[in-house]
Amino acid sequence: xxxxxxxxxxxxxxxxxxxxxxxxxxxxxxxxxxxxxxxxxxxxxxxxxxxxxxxxxxxxxxxxxxxxxxxxxxxxxxxxxxxxxxxxxxxxxxxxxxxxxxxxxxxxxxxxxxxxxxxxxxxxxxxxxxxxxxxxxxxxxxxxxxxxxxxxxxxxxxxxxxxxxxxxxxxxxxxxxxxxxxxxxxxxxxxxxxxxxxxxxxxxxxxxxxxxxxxxxxxxxxxxxxxxxxxxxxxxxxxxxxxxxxxxxxxxxxxxxxxxxxxxxxxxxxxxxxxxxxxxxxxxxxxxxxxxxxxxxxxxxxxxxxxxxxxxxxxxxxxxxxxxxxxxxxx
Amino acid sequence: xxxxxxxxxxxxxxxxxxxxxxxxxxxxxxxxxxxxxxxxxxxxxxxxxxxxxxxxxxxxxxxxxxxxxxxxxxxxxxxxxxxxxxxxxxxxxxxxxxxxxxxxxxxxxxxxxxxxxxxxxxxxxxxxxxxxxxxxxxxxxxxxxxxxxxxxxxxxxxxxxxxxxxxxxxxxxxxxxxxxxxxxxxxxxxxxxxxxxxxxxxxxxxxxxxxxxxxxxxxxxxxxxxxxxxxxxxxxxxxxxxxxxxxxxxxxxxxxxxxxxxxxxxxxxxxxxxxxxxxxxxxxxxxxxxxxxxxxxxxxxxxxxxxxxxxxxxxxxxxxxxxxxxxxxxx
Numbered sequence: 001x002x003x004x005x006x007x008x009x010x011x012x013x014x015x016x017x018x019x020x021x022x023x024x025x026x027x028x029x030x031x032x033x034x035x036x037x038x039x040x041x042x043x044x045x046x047x048x049x050x051x052x053x054x055x056x057x058x059x060x061x062x063x064x065x066x067x068x069x070x071x072x073x074x075x076x077x078x079x080x081x082x083x084x085x086x087x088x089x090x091x092x093x094x095x096x097x098x099x100x101x102x103x104x105x106x107x108x109x110x111x112x113x114x115x116x117x118x119x120x121x122x123x124x125x126x127x128x129x130x131x132x133x134x135x136x137x138x139x140x141x142x143x144x145x146x147x148x149x150x151x152x153x154x155x156x157x158x159x160x161x162x163x164x165x166x167x168x169x170x171x172x173x174x175x176x177x178x179x180x181x182x183x184x185x186x187x188x189x190x191x192x193x194x195x196x197x198x199x200x201x202x203x204x205x206x207x208x209x210x211x212x213x214x215x216x217x218x219x220x221x222x223x224x225x226x227x228x229x230x231x232x233x234x235x236x237x238x239x240x241x242x243x244x245x246x247x248x249x250x251x252x253x254x255x256x257x258x259x260x261x262x263x264x265x266x267x268x269x270x271x272x273x274x275x276x277x278x279x280x281x282x283x284x285x286x287x288x289x290x291x292x293x294x295x296x297x298x299x300x301x302x303x304x305x306x307x308x309x310x311x312x313x314x315x316x317x318x319x320x321x322x323x324x325x326x327x328x329x330x331x
Numbered sequence: 332x333x334x335x336x337x338x339x340x341x342x343x344x345x346x347x348x349x350x351x352x353x354x355x356x357x358x359x360x361x362x363x364x365x366x367x368x369x370x371x372x373x374x375x376x377x378x379x380x381x382x383x384x385x386x387x388x389x390x391x392x393x394x395x396x397x398x399x400x401x402x403x404x405x406x407x408x409x410x411x412x413x414x415x416x417x418x419x420x421x422x423x424x425x426x427x428x429x430x431x432x433x434x435x436x437x438x439x440x441x442x443x444x445x446x447x448x449x450x451x452x453x454x455x456x457x458x459x460x461x462x463x464x465x466x467x468x469x470x471x472x473x474x475x476x477x478x479x480x481x482x483x484x485x486x487x488x489x490x491x492x493x494x495x496x497x498x499x500x501x502x503x504x505x506x507x508x509x510x511x512x513x514x515x516x517x518x519x520x521x522x523x524x525x526x527x528x529x530x531x532x533x534x535x536x537x538x539x540x541x542x543x544x545x546x547x548x549x550x551x552x553x554x555x556x557x558x559x560x561x562x563x564x565x566x567x568x569x570x571x572x573x574x575x576x577x578x579x580x581x582x583x584x585x586x587x588x589x590x591x592x593x594x595x596x597x598x599x600x601x602x603x604x605x606x607x608x609x610x611x612x613x614x615x616x617x618x619x620x621x622x623x624x625x626x627x628x629x630x631x632x633x634x635x636x637x638x639x640x641x642x643x644x645x646x647x648x649x650x651x652x653x654x655x656x657x658x659x660x661x662x
Contacts (some may be wrong), residue, residue, distance in 0.1 A: 026515055125657045139420045142352075144651075149593055149643040154635035155602050157617065198484045219532040272510060273598060287510055288602075299514060301570055303507065 005319065019307045020080075020300065022075060027299055028069050035142055076300065083303070086297035090290075092140075095301040098286065099143040103305070104281035105177065112198070114263055121210050122253070125217020130244060132222065148211035152204045156277045158261045159200045172200050175279050201278045205271065207262055216259060220252035227251070252323075257320045264313040334611050343579070346655035353651020359644035374454035376424050378403055378416035391419070395397040423451035425458040425611040429557070437629050444629035445627035446619055452629060455611035456637055463641060466527050466596040467589040473531025475585050478538025483577075487548025496539070503536045503614050508530040509595070516599055526599060530647040535604050538584050581658040586649035590642040597638045 057066070065072070068126035079086060085095035124144075128137040164174035173179065177197050180192075185193060224230065234240075235248045236242050273282035283302060337345070347353060366373065377390035377398075383406070388395055388402065398406070407416050409570040421442070429449035443452040485496035512529050519525045549555065550573060558572045599605050600614025608615070613634040620630030 014498065015502050015505060017506055018499070022502070022506075023511070023514070025412070026511075028516065122657070145646070146643065149590070149639060149646050150637050151597065151635065151642070153598055154617065154631075156623065157624070157631050158635065161620075161631050168628075272513065273602065276602070288513070289516050292520075293599060303510070306507045307505045310507070314505075326550060 001319075005116060008315050008318070009101070011218050011317070012139075015311060016304070016307060017077075019144035020304055022078075023078065023303045024073050027296060028072070056236070062278045071219055080258045080304070085301040087117060089295045090293050090296050090298075098298065099305060100302055102281060102283045102286045104278060106284060109201060109205060109271060109275075109280070109282060110264065113202050113209065114260065116202065116206045117209040117213050117263070118256075121144065122217055122256070124210075125216040125252075126244070128214070128250060129221035129225065132140070141215075142209040144214055144263070146217075147207045150207070150210055153277060155207070156200070156274060159204070163200070174200065177280055201274050203325040204274050213256060213263075214245060214258060216256055217252065220255055221248060224248040238247070254321065254325050258307075258317045258323060259296045260313065260317050260320075264310055301311045343652070343655045344504045349652050350651050353647050353654075356647025357642065358475045360648055361645065363460055363464065363641055366457055366594075369462045370457050370461055373419055373453070374421035374423060374425065374457045374565045375419045376403060376405075376422055376427055376487075376626050378418050381416040382414050383416075384414065395541040397651065406627055412425070418420050420536065421454045421457065423454040425450065425455040426609045427451070434623060434627055443633045444627075446506060446616065447623065452616065452633060455616060456613065456634060457473065459613040459616070459634070459637070460465065460641075462523060462606055462610065463593045463596060463638070466523065466530070467593040467645075469527040469531035470534065470592040470596075471588040473528065474533075474588065475538055475581060476533035478535035479542050479574065479581060481535070482539035482542025483574060485548055487550055487565070487569050487573065488545070493543070496543075500536045500539055502624070503533070508533050509598070512599070513602065513604060516604040521604065522608045523610070526596055527604070530595050534588065534592070538581060538588075541580050541584055541656065542577055545580060546573055575584065583649055583656065586645055588643035588653055590649070593638065593641055593645070 012250060012271065067075075077088070085099075087094055088098060091323075128140045129268070129329075131137045160174045163169045163171045173196060177194060179185075179193050179197075182193060183191060212253060225244075230243060230248050233243045271282060271284035272288055274280070275282045275286070276288050279285070284308070286298065287302045289295075332364070346499070347357075371391060372379065375391050379389065379391050381390060381403070383389045388398070390398055403416065403418075404422075410416070423441075427450065429445075432445050432449035433447050435441055435445040436451070438540050441451050441453070443456065458601040481499075483497050485493040512533055515529050516525060519529075546569075551652055555568060555572060558568050562578070563572065596605065597614030597617070600612045601618045603618060604613050605618075616630055617638075620627055620634075623630060
């Protein structure tokens, strides 16, 4: 097992290099450099072209953008080895520090919603597979299908419109993670306030995953129920409960475990939209802002860290796979 | 009577037809296609057919120099006896604005209301169908092409080639794809072609893995050996013999892919990176609604519902197709 994990971690290195190299090239080739942005930001009325050109050159030199792209990439990699992602062009702060500040917020969102997805999806999957072709199974299947096709940014906008004040109901806060008077609240009021703010964004992040996981759960259970060992278990007179939960269920959850790995990057992507809609100061919002302001070091930092998280997620899923299924050997 | 055995696609169609929900999805898909094709006939401020001073005109189909700068509504007021004009069901073009009518609720005059420039929302949505569907089809076309070729090569030649392509696939999977798409789109000049291409070149991994798996399964079978024995070239074996047998799953994947690409396009437009204005797109109307979120429910509900229905329709068809080509589910 240890050898396997070590080998996988080694294999992750070229993957990570590939990802960072592609991102690096793409953002460097794209029009609209930070140097040009600096001219626009400096904007004190009209400047002569010569002065503007000079500012562009200065900014380029300052950030090392005057060197060819491969050289820049190697320089970036050199610093990466010491976990130095550089400083943000925008506010000159350390990129790692900026990300470290945002990451907990995003993880709080995505881990909660992954937990909820599994907590709700697995019972639904088991239920609809043991009641296959019944009315309730059909209703569940159709409603999950609908949830799966609902764009979450639309649902988020609808929530804000109909539940977040304006001309309609005012039930949930729609801005940020905490209320303005957060500092004055008691401990339990603080917890309540935070949860109240999380309801809408977490709902938006959860329902889509719910649909796909419970569909997989249902299919997995249906396959397991048809197996010989389930027939044997029934034949030797075990109760239906034991047959379903001990014999069928345990075998059917294995493929669902691996889906965890695919959920994580999807959640990070989804949080870009959800975080900017609900003004939540997480990685997604930081990513969005850094793209808008051409903040190369921050973009590179976020890509690297989320790729790393994804790789770890896939590795974890494979290891879990081996742990829950003794037939699979990683050696 | 001579009975020939049914071909693969005939069997698939027979299986597909048996299920009610996928068939409804297919009807919706066809209807949406018609709306996109016939958009100028459905929403236009020029009459479909008009009799004016004794002559018949078809202003939608052919521009008459005589009416170049004529407002047909005003012209209709001057009609003499026997003149008439038949207007399309939605008598507005998507870009025709009327500031005196801005942000109107749905009414008889504007069935789905107007936006902040007084443009008819229904007319914009009808033309938005064109954007959504063309992005969906072209983007998926691009990635099916890339994925099929790479997957076929990897699966057919195996060995070193397969290792390199598989590694590349792994890199692409670990990318936070949506983030990458926003990053690229934000840097490029806004254009519908850029969106198609970027979705196309980031989305091919699933197809590639699928085709690779099918090739691994098929290449050892007798028909491949016999084709080789008859002197077929590698190219011929890959594209004429093996690929044809692997097309079913690719089509399923493509159908789901269209839904996914439409979702991505509308999410991009929602974030403000979509097609440049004044081109109408569903995501763009939805993004406008955020400015008037306190009251303008029609700007949120209708375009979102259009996105949702389209995605549902394609997902339903994909689902039905997947079941139809699955021999285990055949009766």
